[in-house]
Amino acid sequence: MPYIDGDGRSQVSLAELIALRARVGRVRLVPLPSRSMRSGQQSSRLYGRGMDYAESRVYQAGDDVRRLDWRLTARSGKLHTKLFQEDREGCLLILLDTHASMHFGTRERFKSVQAARAAAVAAWHAVRAGERVGVMAFGHADQLLRPRAGPHGALAVCGALAEWDTKPPSGKVEPLADALARASRVLHGASRVLLISDGFSCDALARQRMLDLTRHAGLSVLVVADALELVPAPPGRYPLEHAGERREVLLQSERQRREFQHALGVGPARLGALARSLGLRCGSIDTTADPFDAVTGLFRVARAPR
Template identity: 75%
Template structure:
């Protein structure tokens, strides 16, 4: 396995700590992995039924016009007196693509760590979980930078992901890179091979056009959404004066009355509310976590198989 590039590590609060991302492997190792897909032939393998060029025999059925005559099941045909075609099952290695929001809005947090750091931790856990189950893992950043790492398997794939997350998190938050979610999904849609997609975002980049783009991505891959929010975006803040610092400027907001506090929370939480509503309307799996939570449970719930109905 190649060595991890040496870089100045983050503090784990406002910037990503590479050491922590790598150490998360041990936490995932103590989790009993759920099956990644109820239709998977085995861990990390996505099964698709094809005619002809496959690897393993699946079953035979009555011949239909257009079937490859080279795949006729002559034994069953002789027994039944009716033409039957063999169906084969081709097995493909599962691929998880993580879409990571790196907008400036992610560099915010009032509890424990920034949303950007929490998002990186969740992405690393997802990577370690996926490769442990036999999948390849890749990632695409959108917002404060447009980066891509192609899916790779095994521990090397997860280490590559952690290194990329640390690099992306080390970039200073900036204005002007306001890539809407719809554009990011369009870029993701042009990538081929992902069997599953995990979107990690605070939702502030969620725009009207994202609905159609997300629906299109979901046609080709299983999509899950993890919403990362600060405590002030999820709950009504208690009365008080709140200092904020942005781009070197420090300001203080006074929130005393119920109306002030409600409007403030509504404004801050608008992004996560839009993204949750979008995921719900499309029937996608979703979870929401704050910056102080342990993201492991949410990640495993999103990546595990749906319970049988």
């Protein structure tokens, strides 16, 4: 079946995700703290020619052939390059929430669409900074796109985001703690991790899993929420659909509206509070916002002068 691009509101638009590349190309990168600097590269914890062996990965164009791991190459039948701990190649792993709760929105677009837009901005930013980028979905979809370098890496992420969004949401639930534990097992040298979620999967064990993850990579959190999850709705009747059932909610008094907002917004509030309590870099956006500023802010970049 041929792929039909989404409308960018209830379904991800692949064309829009790809077009975000141009916007990211207009920002000025701000160097991150580093143990080593190389001319022409963004400063970060990079794998390179340090003395301590870290791991091996599949050979990529441009790798130094003197660093080939011949033993692993012989065993696997594929060329592998040795990576060393002193300077580490930057790598971003995006953790994307795909639970059914993400397929909800009362303003502009679904949270799932907004999350994909944010993930695409992050992917384009990563490859512009010379990093590899990959994405792991949790919840309804539990798939992994392993990190790749260059524009092809970001394009692969955009394609995966659009493909995963076409699958009808299910009632499958994956606690955030389980997703974080799974991410820890597939980091593959990632130096940065970006969690994009509405927080409804956040459980009691997530705190410890976040702490465990930060021992291996820098963790940032982007909370995605609908407008009704952030502020009380104006008085009125609100048609809502859940699990195929349509209902109408009548909100008149201030107490009713605040209780309704609290019930809807418990996920985003919980995840945001957890991230801040751990001192993590944390941002939040609603479904009407431009994710560009939130994501680039988490990645410590500055806009180029106009």
